[in-house]
Amino acid sequence: MGGGWIVIDGSMGEGGGQILRTAVALAAVIGRPLRIVNIRARRRPPGLRPQHLTAVRAVAAISGGRLRGAEVGSTTLEFIPGRIKGGRYRFDVGTAGSVALIIQALAPVLAYSDSPVEVELTGGTDVPMAPTIDYMREVFARVLSMLGYEIEIEVLRRGHYPRGGGRVVVRAPDPPEGFRARSFVERGYLKGVYIRSHAVRLPGSIAERQARSAASLVRERLGVVPEVEIEAYKPHSDPHLGPGTGILVWAVFDEAVMGGDSIGRKGKPAEVVGREAAESLLEDLGTGAALDRHMSDMAPVYLALAEGDSTIFGAKLTSHASTILELLSIMVDGFEYRILEGGLDSPFKAELKGAAVAPR
Template sequence: MLTIDGSKGEGGGQILRTAVAMAAITGVDVRIENIRANRPDPGLKAQHLNGIKAVAELCDAEVKGLNIKSHVIEFCPDEIKGGEMNIDIGTAGSITLILQALMVPAMFADDTVKIKIRGGTDVKWSPPLDYLRFVTSGILKKSGYDAEINLLRRGYYPKGGGEVEAVIHPAEIKKINLAGRGEIKRVLGISHSHTGLRNANVAQRQAMHARKILVNNLLNLGVNEEVNIREEYQDAFSYGSGITLWAETENSLIGASSLGEKGKMAELVGKEAAEDLIREIKSDAPLDMHMADQIIPYLALAKGKVKASRITRHARTNVLVVNQFGFDVGIDEDENVIYSG
């Protein structure tokens, strides 16, 4: 049984999600110790429990130690099978973090995996659903990943209640090579808000401020392409708002986002996302800092080489975890390049 120290690297939930996903794929039994040992509230939290349970259901794994505040789990996978999964997080726990854990092994299932999941679509400390379905999925599709992710209802903190359907087909992804981003073709986005904030024009104000910053900065960079940000309102269970932006380039997609919260001006939400996207664009890298850590399990499996705007602690941690399963992923810190094979 492979033993992984859950306190290493970023020392959080990502170690758990990546470890159980890679265990499912490789068929290796894994023991994860010192779970979140250096955090103020060490051990498993409900969010981590739900992610591990979801991957366990996908591969019919036997799991020991699956309890709130547990510091050790043992995960013994069986065969990854297709079929339907219904997951109810019960709170505004992140839908995207659970989908991240499922998306890697699900492509190895013997048949299509259909997932319906309820929880938070746009919550702190996790990628917004729009980033996952337009940036992450868009980049993976270029290498042959075959999935559809559909938003049925948004879920904001604290009640959640968002609904997402994901359909993941068996696939064999090809080598991933993203050394240059190419020219920017257009910038798209979605600015969203609870219907109760429609009279305050929250979605419009987020979008308008983001668009203004994007257009001005892109012109300064010599880019005179379309900036199209869609505005939408939904009757969610809790009030909330957010904006996700992405640049479509010749070779890739680059994303950025920001969430609204009580007391935070809508203009600031749009400003944060737009300035983050411009910063990513100015790096000339084909992957933004968030996609850099998400792509690592796929890079381990398919081989290849990618350049990121920045190598984060999350990315280094993901490399540490996948390599313990026998893969050979490396990082060139000087060039912000991640490579495998």
């Protein structure tokens, strides 16, 4: 795709960092210069924060792009993309900023690389207000695989708020050069429910209590015995900065993967952490949807770039999802969407017309 500058109002819709990350990623993929104004205008403090800067600088580096206004606190950013190149890259948030949200920005870009690409990220792996790194590994990456995109996410060290220091390697060993359309409406047969619970720089019994609480609720509601993995460490062999805990509960179906996660904090009982993750998954499963609340706003990015039409049944049309659909319709020529059923903060079905975006 060619053309002049795309101008995006960063205060549109939910007005958060996801607009920035998605817009910069899309600009790199389609090769259009981008100007974003009013970045996080309604947030306090407004403007770019360190984790946002890491995301846009990472996209710019991998795409050979140029940035203007890439500073903490800036409310305007200009990005002129170049060519997306493979190789090895390394980026450090410098805080406990979410690695998962940086992966969210990078993943569409890596798919259009001219050769295999590997990115090492340092920051927060399990932090508030973002999907956990286990969610990205076990749900996000599996859904992308269904679109013909194999992405590998390896956790070298976990990082929790406020210390961060987590290390994650993301690989796209065989970039697909585009995506295939796929509908996510029917889930199919339930193959199994899985739990991964971890505790770092804390007693391993905390991870076990989280898992027991989640497993008990899954057995009670679904009549399924989950497969449980406990990640805990002896004090002398724990490589993490910590302390911190977290849990992911995910369900694998023939045609879908859905998950719910939660992280611990000081004073929050382990049983509550485990129950929160299980309840999040069970609530989304109860809607009959094939995409959970997180993937309901992440999957449309790939389906918009795909060749062909898709229909999705999402557990919740969040403000994030609604905003991303509108952003895609502005930035991606040829993409169209139509909400078939449901509304904001409710389960929804949407029809997406892919734009068949090929490598430049």
